[in-house]
Amino acid sequence: MPMLHGCAFPGCSTFTLSTYCVEHELLVRAHKEAERALAVDHALAADAALSADAALTAAATDAAA
Ligand SMILES: [Zn+2]
Numbered sequence: 001m002p003m004l005h006g007c008a009f010p011g012c013s014t015f016t017l018s019t020y021c022v023e024h025e026l027l028v029r030a031h032k033e034a035e036r037a038l039a040v041d042h043a044l045a046a047d048a049a050l051s052a053d054a055a056l057t058a059a060a061t062d063a064a065a
Contacts, residue, residue, distance in 0.1 A: 002017045003017075004016065004017060007019075007020050007021040007024050008020055008024075009021070009024035009027070009028070012024055
């Protein structure tokens with residue numbers, strides 16, 4: 001039988017059956033999704049940087065030729 005315990009969120013004393021109380025469960029989930037979206041943004045940014053590098057390298061090669 002699951003036991004009620006305090007929410008794992010610092011400073012929150014709401015009792016819950018899961019790790020966080022409902023309020024913080026939603027908050028933590030939203031935070032994780034935001035982080036995932038950010039990671040995708042960073043991956044896209046890295047791709048864009050690589051493409052920019054490739055374009056620069058191509059331009060430099062053209063200039064050298
Ligand atoms: Zn909480």
